[in-house]
Amino acid sequence: MPFASAEFHDLVRLVEEHPEWRAELRRLVLTDSLLALPEQVAELRVETERRFQELAAAQQRTNEQVASLTQQVAELTAAQCRTEEQMTGLAAAQRRTEEQVVQLIRVVQSLVINVGDLKGEVFERRYRDRAAFYLGRIVRRIHTLSTDELAARLDDAVDQGQLSIADKDEVMLADLVVRGHRRDDDTAVYLLVEISWTIGPYNVERAVERASLLSRLGVPVLPVVAGKAATEAAEQRRVSGRCGG
Numbered sequence: 001m002p003f004a005s006a007e008f009h010d011l012v013r014l015v016e017e018h019p020e021w022r023a024e025l026r027r028l029v030l031t032d033s034l035l036a037l038p039e040q041v042a043e044l045r046v047e048t049e050r051r052f053q054e055l056a057a058a059q060q061r062t063n064e065q066v067a068s069l070t071q072q073v074a075e076l077t078a079a080q081c082r083t084e085e086q087m088t089g090l091a092a093a094q095r096r097t098e099e100q101v102v103q104l105i106r107v108v109q110s111l112v113i114n115v116g117d118l119k120g121e122v123f124e125r126r127y128r129d130r131a132a133f134y135l136g137r138i139v140r141r142i143h144t145l146s147t148d149e150l151a152a153r154l155d156d157a158v159d160q161g162q163l164s165i166a167d168k169d170e171v172m173l174a175d176l177v178v179r180g181h182r183r184d185d186d187t188a189v190y191l192l193v194e195i196s197w198t199i200g201p202y203n204v205e206r207a208v209e210r211a212s213l214l215s216r217l218g219v220p221v222l223p224v225v226a227g228k229a230a231t232e233a234a235e236q237r238r239v240s241g242r243c244g245g
Helices: 005-017 021-029 032-129 131-135 147-159 165-172 201-217 232-237
Strands: 139-144 176-182 188-195 221-226
Touching: 032 131, 032 176, 032 188, 131 139, 131 176, 147 165, 147 201, 165 201, 188 201, 201 221
Parallel strands: 188 221
Antiparallel strands: 139 176, 176 188
16 A cells, blocks of 8 residues: 555654654564664673773783883893992902902012021021031031132132132032031041022032032032921932031
């Protein structure tokens, strides 16, 4: 049955006059799907709002975690800087300590040398002052040659061509030279004595060399090394004489 325009306008007017008819009209005109659409849209809005709130909460947690991580990174960076500064300080302190240790070693070495020299000088003076006591088992009627007396005899030997100037200088470096007579046969001899707190091979070689030079004066010379102790190498290379102590 045809539906005239006037009738449509009449229907609109009636619907406007009776709002309660609208729901029934919608039910008749619209499909079930369209009728359910407002409810679905409302549900979708609620679900969207819920998810948005979840995302907002998740974003908030992420922001907090990022902020915490940023703070931790900043703290770690600061701690790393402090560690590097401490390591730099420790390295500098280590260098200073090493320098101090090197200086201390040098001081100790210098003290050892000085003490050794002092002990040697004291020991040498003791032998010179008490030559008859220390060397009396080798010779008797001991006479210790003074530096001037030894120099005069060596000068005579140089004048006679028995020694060179260099030979004389070498003998003058001897720690002690004494004159006496051997106890076993009363032969006149010299004792050329090298004195050291600890006798080493060098002391033995030096005593033998200088005694050989002094023997050019025509009098037998016995090389003697004297000290508190002797190294094994010195004992092996000892030629003659006696190690005093």
